Amino acid sequence: MNEASPFTQSRRAQQIWAELPVEQRAERFIPALRMLDERTDEFAAIIHQENGKPLFEAVAHEVGASICYLKWLIERAPEILAEEEVSLSVFPHRKATIQRVPWGAVLVIGPWNVPLYIPVGQVITALIAGNAVVLKPSEVTPKSARILEELLSHCCLPDGLFQIVEGDGRVGAKLIKNKPDKVMFTGSVATGRKVMAACAKHPIPVTLELGGVDAMIVCEDANLEYAASAAAWGATFNGGQVCASVERLIIAESVRERFLSLLIDKLERISPERDLGPITFSGQKEVYNSHIADARERALEIATGGHFIDERRFAPTLVTGNGVTNAAIWKEETFGPIVAASGFETDDQAVELHNGISSGLTASIFSSNPDRAKRIASRLKAGLVAINEIGATLYSQPELPWGGVGTSGFGRSHGREGLVDCTWPRVIEQARVSNIEPKRPWWYPYGAKQTEMMKHFGRFQAADGRIDQLAEAAKLGRAATQMLTRTPRL
Ligand code: NAD
Secondary structure, three states: OOOOOHHHHHHHHHHHHHHOOHHHHHHOOHHHHHHHHHOHHHHHHHHHHHHOOOHHHHHHHHHHHHHHHHHHHHHHHHHHOOOEEEEOOOOOOEEEEEEEEEOOEEEEEOOOOOOOHHHHHHHHHHHHOOOEEEEEOOOOOHHHHHHHHHHHOOOOOOOOOEEEOOOOHHHHHHHHHOOOOEEEEEOOHHHHHHHHHHHHOOOOOEEEEOOOOEEEEEOOOOOHHHHHHHHHHHHHHHHHOOOOOEEEEEEEHHHHHHHHHHHHHHHHOOOOOOOOOOOOOOOHHHHHHHHHHHHHHOOOEEEEOOOEEEOOEEOOEEEEOOOHHHOHHHHOOOOOOEEEEEEEOOHHHHHHHHHOOOEEOEEEEEOOOHHHHHHHHOOOOOOEEEEOOOHHHHHHOOOOOEOOEEOOEEOOEOHHHHHHHOEEEEEEEEEOOOOOOOOOOOOOOOOHHHHHHHHHHHHHHHOOOHHHHHHHHHHHHHHHHHHHOOOOOO
16 A cells, blocks of 8 residues: 555554444544534635535535534434344344444545535544545535534544545545545546546445436425425525536426416526525536527527526526427536426326436425325435425435435435445354354255255245244254264264
């Protein structure tokens, strides 16, 4: 391994850290929780200034969400990561335990759109699970990542357990070459592919939290006024620069016109100065321009917006019309305050439209019939589906596993699954009662009677009903006894 690698220090620190019981590791982060609360204004101001998102969003979606997640994590991690005892169905006289073993030195690579809460959710989870972490934040938002360093500097962690390495994609690629034990990546699909390919060379296990082109389904029985307000917010908060923002609307034909006129009114009433997050990364402008140009070429209707309000703000935009589902705006992530709308006649069509693209992070369904909404939800290709709520909001529910399917990636942050993902399972199997047991009847030498015994074993396992099972158990018992007493044996 390269001696200049930050993972050398990580591994030293991790060995000391992993010796501590998980309860003690979790308690170390209580000062970070307190500090997030006490210095909310200061931290939110740094994020607001660097990323540009409205101060309210910095308080609620970054600092506030971090407080809620950390509280849950500190309380629940000890139970979730505790050694688990497993009863064994094939050899019930034996038992097993599953230990959750930290990977070791974890590399977390982050994006710029949620520069504090995303790293909090991955870094502190990995640390509590017993890992050391090197964070490579986005080169666009390094100051926000330093908040995490400030928080963790008050948590009495071993030197080098948490490190930040700043830089662009080349630095991220170099860090992977230094062979961390696990990579947790959040970013675009294009970069995710490169990260996975680089990890495959070693191979290093990787979690990919990638983009989404998330949809909202509006049924004809929905409260349209409420659903239109949800869509206006879900498509535009943080300037639409959210992996789980509403990028597609799938609306029941019978209410489509009414719903869209409510939505247009709401989109036009969003205050650019007060409510609309500016473009954080100027490279996004090209995507907006090309998606709008593609829509115009297809003669789609730009029902509102479609232009820049100023250097850093794009007007909230609605695109609709025949053929919208073939447009780039429908199939690819725009990552801006732009939403495309199509209609459906039947629930089957709504599901088909939703599942017709390659990504699937979150989805939302608006309907006054909870059973119908749940039936639709159960058919959607998406990691999280919210009913009468925006899918992105589920990111602030600490116990829910966050992540997608298809090109939205795999692996999970948050919830039980997120914690378990920060570990590998070590199984220890042993006798229930006595350590001294007879030699196994399936050991050498092999022979016809032994094969017969295994067939009885299969029949016993497959037997249907108590009587058949008892009959097969008796035959198996006789065959096994013959095997146990046979000579000569190895
Ligand atoms: P990006 O892919 O451009 O960059 C992400 C990170 O990867 C940055 O830190 C960057 O420096 C680094 N990087 C770039 N090239 C690399 C390489 N070859 N090897 C290693 N690291 C490399 O993404 P972004 O523009 O910062 O973030 C926006 C994207 O992130 C959107 O697509 C969004 O949907 C996605 N995202 C997903 C989630 C989720 O939870 N699924 C959350 C937030 C953002």
